Amino acid sequence: MPASYDAIVIGGGHNGLVAAAYLARAGKRVVVLERRERVGGAAFSEQVFPGFTFSVFSYVVSLLRPEIIRDLDLPRHGLHVLPLESTLTPLPNGDYLAQWNDHDQNRRELARHSLRDAEAYDEFGRLMHQMSRAVKPFLGMAPPDPGSFAPRELAALGRLGRQLRGLGRDQFHALHKLLTMSAADYLDEWFETEALKATKSASGIIGTLQGPRSPGTAYVLLHHYMGELDGVFRAWGFAKGGNGSVSAAIAGAARALGAEIRTEAPVTNVLVENGRATGVALASGEEIRAQRVLSNADPRRTFFDLVGEKHLPAEFTDAIRKFRFRGASAKVNLALDALPNFTCLPGPGAHLRGAISIGPSVDYLERAYDEAKYGEFSRRPYMDIVIPSMIDPGMAPPGKHVMSIFAQYAPYHLNGGWTDARREAFGDAVIDTLAEYAPNLKSAILHRQVVVPPDIERTLGITEGSIFHGELSLQQMFFLRPVPEWAKYRTPIHGLWQCGAGTHPGGGVMGAAGRLAALELLKAGGA
């Protein structure tokens, strides 16, 4: 092997690509080793059915850090984020609740349901804006360890402390509530319209095996509120070409900066010599050496499959074993012959260019969770739907459409286990439920792809199919992600680093973990 590298990145998910790009940008020789035939991990687009492009897994952009877009010049590498204009929540009584980007239009629609909520909405938005501002610095820093007395840790904690004190009393109280309450309880303090509370609280359950009434979900709500585009908080978008084009843009930037990317290069294990990572071994038998190895794989896969327990302290492996994954999110991707016709708002319209939320009440969401809690999939699932071809016509042949349905709950640990039949049964539950609101749906389906957590695990290698590489619950966040004392991307193996969503600040197509890992490594004088 003639080439030698300063760093190897295992896994070409978006975080691995971001880490590689930042290392290459600092002049390091980097290679990304991707098991699959394509990069992107969960952020990839594929023509599953001829002419129809699906964002097979992850499907919207919002949390992608603006500094990454700027630093890597992603728009010049093909990133084009298109706006999602609205959220429509069809209701069982034939009515609907819509939320629009335009302030006047939104207020008018909310006032139709509750004059009070229409007024509260602005103040709620203001508070969430302030909370996002308060929490945002945490996303941009490696989490300091509150158990440490090292000067650097204390200085960082001091900065955070000042930041929090600067919030003022009211905002500090609000932040405390957001960190401790359930999404449903938190929203109850603000609104009276059930559909509004349900739609908003759904942000708090995405990607977790928790219901809207589970404490701590208010924070996940905030996590989703933090999405920003062009400095505007709470703006969601859709990547032209699907989320695969996000990965393609990052990969393009990484290559332009000098990183090498190898696909179909599965790593079997990290080479560990005298407690130090020295390289990786590939399935082909090839060995590649480098000073540093970064793993974009999730913590369990990294330490149990790629490193091996024998190289690790027992309390560390014990903590990794306790790190909760519990994937519960599924995707149903449809190729459609015609647009869905919603009973509540018939015909085509602006509402089909935004998100569609199936989850009319908090009880509905909580019941969906109840079934999952006891090991069944939801027979009437929560869904977050977009019709990408309405936003980017290139996603489907002219006049045809693709529909992306994110659905919960489909728990990884299903009673009796997942089979092909049960996967399709879940797909049926999704389609049957949605068809209650859009009766023409079934007859318009040309092709259906159902992806449940074991599929995500099998295809992408993510433990238990957890879309965030481990739940975004507070006991697994910040300096506790993935485990206490190892939240700064380092591992007990010298020279082995983590750069995936299983580290701070967690999942979503954010790229922050990859960036922070690379910056931390560079700061440590790495490679």
Added chain:
Amino acid sequence: MLKQTPFHPRTAALCQSHAWRRWAGFVVASSYALSHEREYHAIRGAAALFDVSPLHKYLVRGRDAARLLDQVATHDVSRAQIGQALYSPWCDVRGKVLDDGTIARLDETTFRLTSAEPNLRWLQDNAHGFEARIEDVSAATTALALQGPNARAILQQLSDRDLGGLKYFRVTEARLRGIPVTISRTGYTGDLGYEIWLDAADALAVWDALIEAGTPYGITPAGILALDVARIEAGLMLLDVDYVPANRTLVDSQTSSPFELDLGWAVKLDKAHFIGKQALAAEARSGPAWRFVGIQVEWNSFERLFAGVGLAPRVPTAAWRTSVPLYAGGEQVGYATSGVWSPLLKQYIALAHVPSRWSAPGTALEMEVTVEHRRQRTAARVVKKPFFDPERKRA
């Protein structure tokens, strides 16, 4: 979609300019003619008719209605006589202004509050324990403003009530050609004028009657551009332009107290209790940090800046609504938030926020102006508001 006011069939037909703007979720005309100039002069010289339907309107009724409003507003609502209207700000507990509007006492236990922003939730949240019912009548009740020296003569022809006796900030029930309305001698122009409150269903009939009776008197439908010039001349502030409501500010420095907005006269600290009283009493003792003042540009200085680049002075004939820096001794000390060339006064005037020490009338300041792409400073000075205050307004 934006909402259309009940007068839209008439205003749309008149709107030659096709210049519309948003106001509280409605479309309203910026100007009907291609320029707002004639519409402005109708306000000062004849009578201008404004569609002010987008105002939020609430009826507060019940034994404790006055007490509730006294709790919310800074002005002394309980002392208002039947048929009297008050202008008042209302504040949060920190004494920062949330909104401002008029409160009219229609009878002993019924008040109508009008405001720029929705206030149902704030009123309801503060109504606990009071026997008072708050009803949002914004959609059912609509409104026109008839403003200008001929306003009374026009309205009197239609009204069954003698309007000669209706004093400034008084309200009366009346019938206009048999249609029941409420007339208040109020407005946003600082001129003789009335606001007419009516059922939305009667909107077109009342509009048509006013146009018919008013045409010999020069009645002119006027849009927001003309109104904006007049309200600056009258020294009247505009929410979101001249101040940020306290429930929407993102940082504390964006908030304003009534004293800082020159509304101290509407803060009645001798009232038993109202929201923000404690903070406002403390501020009254220490004096407000900021003041809301009138600014007049020194013409010679302004003209020289243009002469320096070989141009004649160019004045803003439509009002601007941006933040423009004010300087003293070379440092920025404050900022103007609205400004316009007054076609009547032949002065370039502005409304501005300055620290108290720079607020005395006569204080010399400098205001930023952009002259041929370059930012310059023109001499200006603080003057008393309102800039224009004709006797007929109150007479």
